[in-house]
Amino acid sequence: MRGRGAGLVGLAALLLGGCMVGPDYTKPSVPMTPAYKEADGWKTAEPSDHLPRGQWWSIFGDPELHALAEEVATANQNLKIAEARLRAARAMVRFNRAALFPTISASAGASSVRESANQPFLSPTARTGSSGDLLFSLDMSYEIDLWGRVRRTVAAARNEAQATAADLETAQLSLQAELAMDYFELRAADAQKQLLDETVKAFEAALQLTTNRFQGGAAPKSDVAQAQTQLDTTLAQATDVTVQRAQLEHAIATLIGKPPAAFSLSPRPLDARPPGIPVGLPSQLLERRPDIAAAERRVAEANEQIGIAKAAYFPTVMLNASVGFEGSSFGNVLNASSLLWSVGASITQTIFDAGRRRATSDAARASYDATVAAYRQTTLTAFQQVEDNLAALRILEQEAQQQRRAVESAQLSLQLFTNRYRGGVDNYLQVITAQTVTLANQRTEIDILRRRMDASVLLVKALGGGWDVAELSKP
Numbered sequence: 001m002r003g004r005g006a007g008l009v010g011l012a013a014l015l016l017g018g019c020m021v022g023p024d025y026t027k028p029s030v031p032m033t034p035a036y037k038e039a040d041g042w043k044t045a046e047p048s049d050h051l052p053r054g055q056w057w058s059i060f061g062d063p064e065l066h067a068l069a070e071e072v073a074t075a076n077q078n079l080k081i082a083e084a085r086l087r088a089a090r091a092m093v094r095f096n097r098a099a100l101f102p103t104i105s106a107s108a109g110a111s112s113v114r115e116s117a118n119q120p121f122l123s124p125t126a127r128t129g130s131s132g133d134l135l136f137s138l139d140m141s142y143e144i145d146l147w148g149r150v151r152r153t154v155a156a157a158r159n160e161a162q163a164t165a166a167d168l169e170t171a172q173l174s175l176q177a178e179l180a181m182d183y184f185e186l187r188a189a190d191a192q193k194q195l196l197d198e199t200v201k202a203f204e205a206a207l208q209l210t211t212n213r214f215q216g217g218a219a220p221k222s223d224v225a226q227a228q229t230q231l232d233t234t235l236a237q238a239t240d241v242t243v244q245r246a247q248l249e250h251a252i253a254t255l256i257g258k259p260p261a262a263f264s265l266s267p268r269p270l271d272a273r274p275p276g277i278p279v280g281l282p283s284q285l286l287e288r289r290p291d292i293a294a295a296e297r298r299v300a301e302a303n304e305q306i307g308i309a310k311a312a313y314f315p316t317v318m319l320n321a322s323v324g325f326e327g328s329s330f331g332n333v334l335n336a337s338s339l340l341w342s343v344g345a346s347i348t349q350t351i352f353d354a355g356r357r358r359a360t361s362d363a364a365r366a367s368y369d370a371t372v373a374a375y376r377q378t379t380l381t382a383f384q385q386v387e388d389n390l391a392a393l394r395i396l397e398q399e400a401q402q403q404r405r406a407v408e409s410a411q412l413s414l415q416l417f418t419n420r421y422r423g424g425v426d427n428y429l430q431v432i433t434a435q436t437v438t439l440a441n442q443r444t445e446i447d448i449l450r451r452r453m454d455a456s457v458l459l460v461k462a463l464g465g466g467w468d469v470a471e472l473s474k475p
């Protein structure tokens with residue numbers, strides 16, 4: 001008896017624990033280099049510095065940007081969509097996990113049946129009549145996860161929930177980066193407007209100069225016309241900048257969940273400079289990008305689907321039990337003699353399905369291969385984005401220095417030509433040309449600064465914005 005009991009215990013442990021069919025998950029390899037190509041000569045922050053977790057925008061030191069970026073996380077509607085999808089994915093984990101436990105249901109029923117005297121195959125002498133039935137029962141069914149199908153389903157749902165959580169982080173990072181870029185572009189538009197307004201004042205003075213010289217007979221009427229044209233052209237440019245600024249302000253309002261009519265930013269020219277950003281090593285990028293983490297989690301999910309498809313080749317084992325009372329009336333339904341119960345097990349094995357399981361298995365393996373390729377492509381794209389913005393920041397810094405010298409030379413040239421015009425040495429065309437060149441160089445200088453700030457934001461985004469894969473908790 002002891003041997004038989006030990007055998008039953010062992011059998012129960014085998015049935016309840018089961019085994020796992022299908023491949024074990026191994027994180028795929030990705031193309032990797034020891035360092036970034038474009039980091040050579042890059043002025044990074046101190047080695048101890050790192051991107052602030054979550055509030056990465058604080059490295060720009062702009063309180064107004066800081067306040068706006070915090071509103072994105074609480075008010076942006078696209079983030080609310082992503083957050084709702086995350087809650088749905090976590091609910092699916094709980095749904096699939098429930099299959100690890102028995103399903104118990106209760107039922108109660110009452111019926112009354114009158115039999116027909118004209119039933120087919122009924123003898124004419126057979127007695128017919130009516131009967132009543134009362135039934136109260138508890139039923140239990142449980143699929144023994146012998147081959148790991150249920151456990152793999154739970155693991156797949158958990159991996160999808162983690163991937164969805166990373167999707168939420170990716171969406172939040174993208175929206176915050178978009179906000180920062182819109183903000184710096186708006187401030188650059190403010191700087192352009194300030195420059196054009198100051199230039200308009202200078203051109204008004206130049207127009208007055210040509211008018212005075214014309215009235216004194218020292219200059220032709222064409223000088224006045226040229227000065228007026230230059231002034232009107234610059235006024236039109238100053239007006240055009242306000243269109244772009246208004247659109248950027250509307251975009252920021254939408255990002256923080258406000259109607260454009262209820263939001264405004266007071267003008268303030270862009271005067272910031274790109275901060276030092278620690279880039280780390282390419283290998284660290286795999287842990288710092290939420291989109292890479294999402295792609296890797298979906299590879300793990302696809303691996304579980306292969307195991308689920310393989311488990312379909314093995315039999316399904318079900319345990320069923322029922323207990324209750326059945327009687328003909330309320331008076332006897334709860335009597336001891338009305339007790340009923342049943343316990344049983346069933347094994348179901350598919351014998352022929354015309355290749356359906358093989359097709360499902362092949363589809364699961366193809367899906368796995370696709371997710372591996374997507375994971376590697378996401379990683380390559382991440383490396384490209386880091387390299388692109390490292391190169392942009394390094395080259396734009398050189399360009400900014402060159403452009404500053406160009407602005408200074410243009411301003412000097414304008415001053416010289418203006419003085420020569422006052423002295424009657426040169427005609428006004430030289431002044432017009434110098435004014436145009438100076439204004440173009442000054443506007444280019446502002447635009448280079450805008451591009452540098454945008455590249456800084458994009459580099460922070462490419463580096464994951466201070467996020468870390470350790471933040472993906474198991475749902």
